[in-house]
Each structure stands twice: as structure tokens, then as C-alpha cells.
Amino acid sequence: IFFGADKTINELCFCKLQGKVDDCNCTIDAVDYFNNKKAYPRISSLVLKDYFRFYKVNLKAKCPFWTDDSRCAMRYCNVKPCRQSDLPPVYKGFANGGDVSYTLSKNLASDDCEQDTNAELSFLNTTLSASIMEDFAAWKAYDDAQDYYCQLPDVDDEAEYVDLTLNPERFTGYKGKSAHRIWNSIYMENCFRPKNSYGAYIRSSKLNGMCLEKRVFYRVVSGLHASINLHLCANYLLSERESYGIISDTGRWGKNFKEFERRFSPAMTDGEGPQWLRNLYFVYSLELRALEKAAPYLEQEKYYTGREKEDNETVAAVNDFLRVVKTFPEHFNESAMFQGGDSAKKLKADFKSHFRNISRIMDCVGCDKCKLWGKLQIQGLGTALKILFADHVDFESEAQKGQFSTFRLRRSEIVALFNSIARLSSSIYELDQFGLTMR
Numbered sequence: 001i002f003f004g005a006d007k008t009i010n011e012l013c014f015c016k017l018q019g020k021v022d023d024c025n026c027t028i029d030a031v032d033y034f035n036n037k038k039a040y041p042r043i044s045s046l047v048l049k050d051y052f053r054f055y056k057v058n059l060k061a062k063c064p065f066w067t068d069d070s071r072c073a074m075r076y077c078n079v080k081p082c083r084q085s086d087l088p089p090v091y092k093g094f095a096n097g098g099d100v101s102y103t104l105s106k107n108l109a110s111d112d113c114e115q116d117t118n119a120e121l122s123f124l125n126t127t128l129s130a131s132i133m134e135d136f137a138a139w140k141a142y143d144d145a146q147d148y149y150c151q152l153p154d155v156d157d158e159a160e161y162v163d164l165t166l167n168p169e170r171f172t173g174y175k176g177k178s179a180h181r182i183w184n185s186i187y188m189e190n191c192f193r194p195k196n197s198y199g200a201y202i203r204s205s206k207l208n209g210m211c212l213e214k215r216v217f218y219r220v221v222s223g224l225h226a227s228i229n230l231h232l233c234a235n236y237l238l239s240e241r242e243s244y245g246i247i248s249d250t251g252r253w254g255k256n257f258k259e260f261e262r263r264f265s266p267a268m269t270d271g272e273g274p275q276w277l278r279n280l281y282f283v284y285s286l287e288l289r290a291l292e293k294a295a296p297y298l299e300q301e302k303y304y305t306g307r308e309k310e311d312n313e314t315v316a317a318v319n320d321f322l323r324v325v326k327t328f329p330e331h332f333n334e335s336a337m338f339q340g341g342d343s344a345k346k347l348k349a350d351f352k353s354h355f356r357n358i359s360r361i362m363d364c365v366g367c368d369k370c371k372l373w374g375k376l377q378i379q380g381l382g383t384a385l386k387i388l389f390a391d392h393v394d395f396e397s398e399a400q401k402g403q404f405s406t407f408r409l410r411r412s413e414i415v416a417l418f419n420s421i422a423r424l425s426s427s428i429y430e431l432d433q434f435g436l437t438m439r
């Protein structure tokens with residue numbers, strides 16, 4: 001319907017999505033089969049459990065990189081807060097943690113601003129029930145007691161719990177200069193660049209001239225970028241219902257094939273789209289391997305929420321998921337990275353510091369919902385890298401001793417890790433749905 005009779009699916013991009021996942025031993029087909037039949041059904045229900053559904057995050061931290069805040073950088077204009085009387089009903093009465101003044105000044109654009117985002121679509125629902133608020137105190141007491149081994153206590157007073165199920169990752173309308181500035185900065189942060197490459201974006205054909213570690217860095221970022229953009233195509237606002245002059249959240253949502261074509265077909269992306277999708281498979285394989293490696297640690301975690309029945313179910317569901325993860329035949333091999341003396345050590349340190357900078361760039365994202373999911377997925381990826389490159393930890397033998405003395409994951413790291421693999425898993429599943437529906 002959307003591509004016209006003269007174009008087949010193969011001409012668009014799926015023909016190139018076969019063979020080996022770059023820099024991995026596994027094939028695209030093996031990942032598709034494993035994910036869509038085994039992993040996706042499990043992880044998508046697992047992340048609905050209370051332990052995984054509430055993510056503690058600071059969305060108010062100032063952007064540390066550019067002097068004007070993300071709001072001004074985003075629209076290149078001053079934002080004029082609306083009057084209370086201008087508010088549409090949907091914004092009225094969201095008590096329980098919703099800070100109206102913050103939402104107003106941050107998200108509602110005045111008419112004469114360049115609209116880089118849509119206020120209502122990027123609106124973050126911060127509603128939390130009174131009973132769950134009470135539970136958080138018990139969670140904190142429990143986590144504090146566990147934090148004895150923690151090297152990095154969570155001292156971020158501004159961090160708040162957000163219910164991820166109320167804020168699905170989907171089309172928000174965030175685009176233009178602000179979004180480009182973020183992606184641009186992220187790719188520029190990758191100082192591991194091919195020789196004679198000047199723009200922020202690296203052409204896939206140049207990657208082969210780079211060493212494995214640098215390629216990995218690029219692929220994880222590009223894979224995450226592909227996943228975010230795939231989700232917005234899969235959960236797109238198909239028909240807008242106007243209310244009070246802004247697009248309503250209650251319109252019809254679904255797959256937008258044209259948008260998918262624009263973002264991923266070779267014709268519209270100068271041949272790069274399929275490579276970006278391949279990088280999605282790469283970052284998925286990398287996070288999957290992190291889960292496999294950390295399984296002995298994750299299997300002894302209590303997944304505490306204070307509700308015994310729910311906690312037991314969560315433990316059982318995590319163990320079932322990890323059991324399946326271990327059956328994946330050809331995991332990513334991280335041991336090939338950072339080999340060889342002082343230069344490898346320096347490369348590893350650079351890798352870490354560039355990645356930390358990317359996580360700080362997330363504070364500059366000018367749309368709260370995008371920031372929430374961006375932060376979560378970057379933290380999940382960071383946790384996966386922390387696991388993969390924790391050379392000093394023998395997960396099996398520490399688990400046998402019943403105590404991990406040199407390694408610890410905080411609750412937010414575990415929540416981010418599982419939710420980020422759930423996002424990647426969903427992207428691969430959605431890709432299959434796009435393919436199937438288009439055939």
C-alpha cells in the first residue's frame with residue numbers, strides 16, 4: 001500500500017538483513033528465531049512486574065554541556081509559560097507527584113516557538129498511587145541495608161520513581177535541531193573516528209578500517225539509535241485528534257510504514273538504513289551476553305518489593321528468562337576486546353569515559369519522555385558494559401561462595417538492564433512484524 005507496486009520488500013531493505021551479525025558469531029536468523037519465539041514473550045511480561053516497572057531517575061538535572069538549558073537550545077527561543085486558564089483539561093488534576101509549574105515551563109511551547117517537540121505527546125505521567133509511594137520507603141530501607149558493598153551510593157536527591165508502564169516509549173514528535181544536537185553530540189563523543197572523517201555520522205563502509213573496540217562503540221550507539229527510531233515508527237500517532245489546539249494523546253496509534261521506509265530503506269538513507277538495523281542486532285547480542293555472564297549474580301538477587309508472592313513470582317520469571325538466555329548458542333565474545341598491554345588499558349579507559357559522557361548528554365534531551373527512555377537505555381547499556389568488562393569477577397565461583405564481594409549492581413542498574421534488553425527485544429520483534437505485514 002505504502003511502497004507502491006513497483007517496489008518489493010527486498011528492494012527496501014530486508015534483503016540485506018541476513019547473514020552474520022557484524023562483529024558477532026551469531027546470524028540474524030538465529031537472533032530472530034531466539035528473540036521472537038523465546039526471549040520476547042518472557043522479557044515483555046517480566047518488565048511489567050513491580051520490581052522492573054518503577055525506575056528511579058533524575059529528569060531535572062541541568063544539561064552540563066551547553067550553557068543555555070535544553071529547552072532553549074531545543075527551540076532556539078524563549079519559552080513563554082502558558083497561563084493556568086489556557087491549560088487543556090488533560091493537564092488539570094494530575095496530583096500525586098505531578099509538578100504543574102515544572103511541566104508548564106518545560107513542555108508547553110508558545111505559538112511563536114519553533115516546535116521541536118509536542119507538549120502533550122512528550123508529557124510524562126508521574127502519577128503514582130499512595131500505596132506504592134509507601135512501598136518505596138520500604139524498598140529504600142532494604143536497598144540501604146544491601147548497599148554495604150556498594151561503591152557508588154545513590155545520593156541523587158532529585159531522583160524520583162517513574163512508572164514506566166504509564167509512559168511507553170513511542171512517537172513523541174521530538175525532532176529538529178534539539179534532537180539532532182543530541183545525536184550529533186553523541187556521535188561526536190565517539191572520538192574513535194576513522195581517519196579523515198569530519199561530520200558526526202560515520203559511514204558504515206568506513207568501519208572496517210577501525211579496530212574492534214571502536215567499531216563496538218559505534219555499533220552500540222547506532223543500534224540504540226535504530227531501536228529508538230524503530231519504536232517511534234511502530235508506535236506512531238496515525239491520526240491526530242485536535243483538542244485545544246494541540247495534538248491529543250487519544251488518537252489512533254500503530255505502525256507507520258512510510259516513516260519506517262523513510263528512516264531505514266536504502267533508497268532514503270543512502271544505503272545506510274539496513275546497516276543501522278544490523279547494529280540493533282549487535283547491541284542486542286551484546287546485552288544478551290551480559291545477562292548470560294551475570295546470570296549467577298542475577299539468580300541470587302531477591303527482587304524485593306515487600307510483597308512476598310509478587311517477589312517469588314519475579315524471581316521465578318527472572319530465572320526462567322535467564323535459563324532461556326543461556327540456551328542461545330552463539331553469544332557475543334567480549335574476551336577479544338581490550339587485549340594487549342598498556343595501549344589496551346588506555347583504550348578501555350577512553351571507552352569508559354566516552355560512554356560516561358554520553359550518559360551525561362542525556363540530561364540535555366529536550367523531551368521528558370525521550371529523556372526517560374534515553375537515560376534508562378543508556379544506563380542499561382552501561383550496566384551491560386560494566387558486567388562484560390568486569391575482568392576481576394569470577395561470577396560462577398562468587399555465586400558458589402554465596403557472596404559477591406567485589407561486584408555489586410544497584411536496583412536501578414538491574415531495572416535498567418532488563419528494561420533495555422526488553423526494548424531491544426521489542427525492536428527486533430517489531431522489525432519482524434513490519435516485515436511480515438509488508439509481505
Ligand SMILES: Cc1cc2nc3c(=O)[nH]c(=O)nc-3n(C[C@H](O)[C@H](O)[C@H](O)COP(=O)(O)OP(=O)(O)OC[C@H]3O[C@@H](n4cnc5c(N)ncnc54)[C@H](O)[C@@H]3O)c2cc1C
Pocket residue numbers: 169170171172173174175176179180182183201221222223224225226227228229232276277365369370371373374
Ligand atoms: C535520546 C533520544 C531519545 C529519543 N526518543 C524519542 C522517542 O521516544 N520518541 C520520538 O518520537 N522521538 C525520540 N527521539 C527523536 C528521534 O530519535 C529523532 O531524532 C527524530 O525523530 C528526528 O529524526 P530524523 O529523521 O531527523 O533523524 P535522527 O534520528 O534525528 O538522526 C539524525 C541523523 O543520524 C543518522 N542516523 C539515523 N539513524 C542512525 C543510526 N541508527 N545509526 C547511525 N546513524 C543514524 C542519520 O544521518 C540522520 O540524519 C529521541 C531522540 C534522542 C536523542
